Amino acid sequence: MASIELDTPEVGQAAARSSAAPSLLYDLVTTVDHKKIGLMYIAMALVFLVIGGCEALLMRWQLLFPRYDFIGPDAFNQLFTMHGTTMVFFMGMPTLIGIGNFMVPLAIGARDMAFPRLNAFGFWVSLLGGLLVYFSYATGGAPAIGWFAYAPLTERTFARSAATDFWALGLTVSGTGTLAGAVNFIATILGMRAPGMTLRKVPFFAWTMLWTSVLILFAIPPLTAALVMLLFDRNLGAHFFDTQNGGSALLWQHMFWFFGHPEVYILILPAFGMVSEVIPVFSRKVLFGYEFMAAATAAIAFISLGVWAHHMFAVGMSRTADLFFVVSSLLVSIPTGIKFFNWLATMYGGRISFASPMLFAFGFLSMFLIGGLTGIMLAAAPFDFQLTDSYFVIGHFHWVLIGGTLFGTFAGLYYWYPKVTGRMLSERLGRWHFWLLYVGFFLTFGPMHVSGFLGMPRRIYTYDVDRGWDFWNQLTTVGALLQAPSYAIFIYNVVVSLWKGRPAGNDPWDAWTLEWTTTSPPPSYNFEQIPVVHSRRPLWDIKHPDDPDWKYE
Amino acid sequence: MTSEFILLASGPDAVQNLSIFDPASPPAESIRALSLLVAAISAFIFIIVEGVLFYSVARFRGRGGPQASEPPQVYGSKAIEIAWTAAPALIVFILVLVVTRTLWAVNRPNPQPKAGDQALYVTVIGHQWWWEYVYETYDGRKLGVVTANEMHVPASTGGVSRPVYLTLKSADVCHSFWVPRLGGKTDLIPGHPNEMWFQTDKPGLYLGQCAEYCGTQHANMLLRVIVDEPADFERWLENESKPAVVPADDDGPESAGQATFFTQSCVNCHRIRGMSANGKFGPDLTHLMARRTLASGMVASNRDHLRQWLVDPQSVKPGCLMPAFGLQPREIDRIVDYLLTLN
Numbered sequence: 053m054a055s056i057e058l059d060t061p062e063v064g065q066a067a068a069r070s071s072a073a074p075s076l077l078y079d080l081v082t083t084v085d086h087k088k089i090g091l092m093y094i095a096m097a098l099v100f101l102v103i104g105g106c107e108a109l110l111m112r113w114q115l116l117f118p119r120y121d122f123i124g125p126d127a128f129n130q131l132f133t134m135h136g137t138t139m140v141f142f143m144g145m146p147t148l149i150g151i152g153n154f155m156v157p158l159a160i161g162a163r164d165m166a167f168p169r170l171n172a173f174g175f176w177v178s179l180l181g182g183l184l185v186y187f188s189y190a191t192g193g194a195p196a197i198g199w200f201a202y203a204p205l206t207e208r209t210f211a212r213s214a215a216t217d218f219w220a221l222g223l224t225v226s227g228t229g230t231l232a233g234a235v236n237f238i239a240t241i242l243g244m245r246a247p248g249m250t251l252r253k254v255p256f257f258a259w260t261m262l263w264t265s266v267l268i269l270f271a272i273p274p275l276t277a278a279l280v281m282l283l284f285d286r287n288l289g290a291h292f293f294d295t296q297n298g299g300s301a302l303l304w305q306h307m308f309w310f311f312g313h314p315e316v317y318i319l320i321l322p323a324f325g326m327v328s329e330v331i332p333v334f335s336r337k338v339l340f341g342y343e344f345m346a347a348a349t350a351a352i353a354f355i356s357l358g359v360w361a362h363h364m365f366a367v368g369m370s371r372t373a374d375l376f377f378v379v380s381s382l383l384v385s386i387p388t389g390i391k392f393f394n395w396l397a398t399m400y401g402g403r404i405s406f407a408s409p410m411l412f413a414f415g416f417l418s419m420f421l422i423g424g425l426t427g428i429m430l431a432a433a434p435f436d437f438q439l440t441d442s443y444f445v446i447g448h449f450h451w452v453l454i455g456g457t458l459f460g461t462f463a464g465l466y467y468w469y470p471k472v473t474g475r476m477l478s479e480r481l482g483r484w485h486f487w488l489l490y491v492g493f494f495l496t497f498g499p500m501h502v503s504g505f506l507g508m509p510r511r512i513y514t515y516d517v518d519r520g521w522d523f524w525n526q527l528t529t530v531g532a533l534l535q536a537p538s539y540a541i542f543i544y545n546v547v548v549s550l551w552k553g554r555p556a557g558n559d560p561w562d563a564w565t566l567e568w569t570t571t572s573p574p575p576s577y578n579f580e581q582i583p584v585v586h587s588r589r590p591l592w593d594i595k596h597p598d599d600p601d602w603k604y605e
Numbered sequence: 606m607t608s609e610f611i612l613l614a615s616g617p618d619a620v621q622n623l624s625i626f627d628p629a630s631p632p633a634e635s636i637r638a639l640s641l642l643v644a645a646i647s648a649f650i651f652i653i654v655e656g657v658l659f660y661s662v663a664r665f666r667g668r669g670g671p672q673a674s675e676p677p678q679v680y681g682s683k684a685i686e687i688a689w690t691a692a693p694a695l696i697v698f699i700l701v702l703v704v705t706r707t708l709w710a711v712n713r714p715n716p717q718p719k720a721g722d723q724a725l726y727v728t729v730i731g732h733q734w735w736w737e738y739v740y741e742t743y744d745g746r747k748l749g750v751v752t753a754n755e756m757h758v759p760a761s762t763g764g765v766s767r768p769v770y771l772t773l774k775s776a777d778v779c780h781s782f783w784v785p786r787l788g789g790k791t792d793l794i795p796g797h798p799n800e801m802w803f804q805t806d807k808p809g810l811y812l813g814q815c816a817e818y819c820g821t822q823h824a825n826m827l828l829r830v831i832v833d834e835p836a837d838f839e840r841w842l843e844n845e846s847k848p849a850v851v852p853a854d855d856d857g858p859e860s861a862g863q864a865t866f867f868t869q870s871c872v873n874c875h876r877i878r879g880m881s882a883n884g885k886f887g888p889d890l891t892h893l894m895a896r897r898t899l900a901s902g903m904v905a906s907n908r909d910h911l912r913q914w915l916v917d918p919q920s921v922k923p924g925c926l927m928p929a930f931g932l933q934p935r936e937i938d939r940i941v942d943y944l945l946t947l948n
Contacts, residue, residue: 124923125821125822125824125923125924126821126923126924129818129820129821129823196820196821198818202778202779202817202818203779204777204778204779204795205778205779205818205819205820209777210733210777210778210820295795295796296795298796299796300796300797301778301779301794301795301796301797302794302797335665335676336675336676337675337676337678337679338678338679338680340679340680340681341680341681341682341685341686342680342681343681344681344686344690366781366789366790366791366792366816366817367792367794367797367799368773368791368792368794368797368799368800371708371709371712374708374712375701375704375705375708378701378704378705378708379701382697382700382701383697385693385697386690386693386694386697389689389690389692389693390686390689390690390693392654393689394681394686396654396657396658396661397679397685399658399661399662399665400657400661400665401665401676401677401679402661402665402668402676403665403667403668403675403676404661404662404665404666404667404668405666405667406666406667414658414662417658418655418658418659421650421651421654421655421658422651425647425650425651426647428643428646428647428700429640429643429644429647432639432640432643432700432703432704432707433704433708434635434636434639434704434707434708434711434712434789435636435639435640435643436789437632437636437711437788437789437790437791438625438633438636438640438785438789438790439625440790440816441781441783441790441816441817441818442816505624505625505626506623506624506625507623507624507625507783507785507812507813508623509781509783509814509815509816510818511818511823511824512814512823512824513824514824514825515824516827518619518620518621519620519621519623519812520620520621520622520623596675601678604678604680605680
């Protein structure tokens with residue numbers, strides 16, 4: 053195998069270490085470097101992960117026993133509102149945008165994002181949005197409206213405190229940051245690729261970030277509009293959603309889900325991208341059916357803009373409207389299936405090694421499938437009449453967001469950590485992390501499907517003894533307690549490996565995309581010379597000059 | 606705090622059945638049939654895909670050791686891609702057909718009431734955090750019955766269909782009517798009346814609860830549907846149609862309680878038909894004691910609970926919209942005496 057040390061490996065590290073603490077802070081608040089901004093996004097996401105996770109644990113403790121008096125209804129209703137809002141807006145999206153920020157320019161051979169200052173603006177505004185939402189606690193309590201905040205419960209008549217205003221304002225502000233990020237990704241991926249990297253040759257993660265950004269561009273503005281209308285209702289006497297004065301409750305639901313469903317794909321497409329990078333490298337095979345995978349990504353993005361009302365089957369739409377959303381929702385399963393089969397075909401016939409990134413990619417494959425299948429059940433409208441707003445739905449979307457997005461994201465984080473820090477993560481801790489999370493996740497969200505079948509609605513702070521739900525809720529709580537240490541192990545591993553990790557070198561996984569040609573960590577300018585590429589796997593071409601990829605693409 | 610009352614309300618250790626897989630009404634049955642088919646298809650896909658995944662992991666893991674050369678690179682295959690696009694497309698097509706059939710069976714519009722139709726029409730109005738039932742017509746007869754939280758309906762026994770047609774409305778925020786064994790959910794949305802229907806030939810108690818988050822006490826907006834034999838239902842209906850009883854003994858504690866009730870602010874929110882109490886914000890109390898539970902199904906309806914409710918409703922149902930009025934214990938005792946006569 054050809055050695056590809058294109059730069060001296062220790063230069064970047066030494067530079068990073070030499071900065072003293074005060075100048076580090078100054079550096080972070082003024083930086084426009086895509087890598088530092090990416091890391092700040094991820095740090096922000098980790099903080100909110102811990103907060104959102106603690107909120108979840110408090111809720112699970114309250115549901116441990118029927119008619120338990122651990123926390124009352126008000127606190128519980130605030131907790132699920134904040135848990136959902138936090139995990140979607142301040143954990144999920146910042147993680148993915150952060151990883152994208154760090155990796156996309158490196159993967160496409162660029163020196164930074166297209167608009168570095170807009171990039172910094174996007175991060176700080178997202179953070180400000182998160183702080184504003186949490187500032188609601190200063191009004192005496194967080195909003196108790198649920199993360200999808202159905203009107204007219206959000207009107208001042210029913211939600212009197214200013215908490216709801218902080219929530220709406222915070223999401224408006226952070227939405228601006230998200231939009232800034234999306235515009236930047238689109239400009240970067242379309243305009244700043246290395247010479248020779250046509251759109252048909254972009255690394256798959258960059259391709260999925262492109263489509264996630266397109267979805268953000270379509271999905272966030274309707275949410276922002278709805279939030280501004282809500283703020284008008286609450287503060288300026290408008291009546292958009294004020295049903296007592298001719299407003300429409302359904303209008304909010306349509307606007308929210310027109311954002312809310314694409315949002316799910318905003319959160320899953322980058323995870324698709326990450327496992328599409330990890331699976332080939334750890335199976336030692338090229339990604340099977342790249343063009344079909346790419347087309348399937350675009351198809352998912354298009355179709356996902358037309359499925360929103362499958363969250364609203366029970367609101368009494370016409371049967372024809374129901375049927376439209378049944379068909380569009382089921383159609384998503386076709387491109388998703390294509391992706392799945394291509395991942396399997398990539399593994400098939402390979403030489404699979406289960407280093408921690410691949411372990412999490414395996415977790416993704418084995419679990420995301422189940423989330424997809426329960427999604428088919430929910431898309432079958434009459435079945436959904438029973439399942440919607442029950443615990444089954446909670447089981448389903450956590451299966452997709454943890455089994456899919458989170459496992460996929462962990463695959464990416466374990467894969468790229470050596471590039472970002474120059475150090476390897478501990479494999480042993482990685483395994484502990486994986487198995488605790490895998491088992492704990494199964495135990496938390498599996499029983500939720502059953503409590504849903506047994507008639508347990510979501511968002512209830514307590515339930516009667518005679519419902520027969522206690523056993524399933526106790527399993528769920530035990531699962532949550534099992535999951536909690538897995539996150540602690542991960543954070544410990546990430547922090548301690550910064551000093552104790554084995555030096556990684558430029559290319560520890562023997563991988564094929566451009567980020568692995570530069571040093572770990574990469575210098576501020578990323579590449580001394582902008583590389584020229586001829587195929588989807590530029591490093592394969594260098595390592596196998598006798599059998600380069602471009603002959604087959 | 607409230608746990609002892611709950612035990613009293615539900616009887617010791619009797620686990621109720623709310624499973625969507627034990628339907629007792631045609632919509633719930635159609636949904637179960639569909640769900641079993643969807644589950645079977647999902648299980649089929651699950652076994653195949655997980656099977657291939659686990660086979661690949663077992664077969665190709667660490668093959669040839671770390672020093673082995675790279676395995677053959679396979680870039681894709683148009684034929685295979687078309688095959689695994691077509692197979693899910695076929696499954697989707699079949700699912701759409703089955704879903705359409707079930708959707709049309711479950712979600713049919715309610716017919717107009719007419720004489721001799723044996724059908725019951727009820728308007729359900731969701732309130733934060735209780736249910737109001739306005740009985741419109743039964744078998745074509747106009748009814749003027751208003752009750753709360755416990756819905757009585759006739760069973761379709763003796764080979765006669767007695768469907769129940771609901772019109773769903775909301776007085777405040779969104780709610781959702783869900784009794785799993787009788788059918789799926791239909792939301793109650795302010796300004797957007799909805800319809801649903803069910804019928805069952807199995808008398809008994811069917812439990813459910815509000816399924817759309819509606820504020821502080823969403824968890825305790827419980828639903829009780831009592832399916833009676835038709836004769837029992839007629840008797841219940843006849844009793845409910847009467848105005849409230851007037852205490853017989855003019856000097857008894859019940860009369861004193863009635864006087865207290867009507868001089869306090871109770872009447873601003875509660876209605877007692879046949880009297881001057883015409884409030885609309887709280888449950889109709891005309892036949893309060895014909896209901897077995899208080900606080901929308903939370904606790905058994907008896908003297909102790911009524912008393913506690915009047916002393917401090919917030920201690921039973923924190924956040925509920927009825928305040929504690931700070932009445933004298935004697936006044937409360939008398940009002941309870943009076944309420945206990947409302948049968």
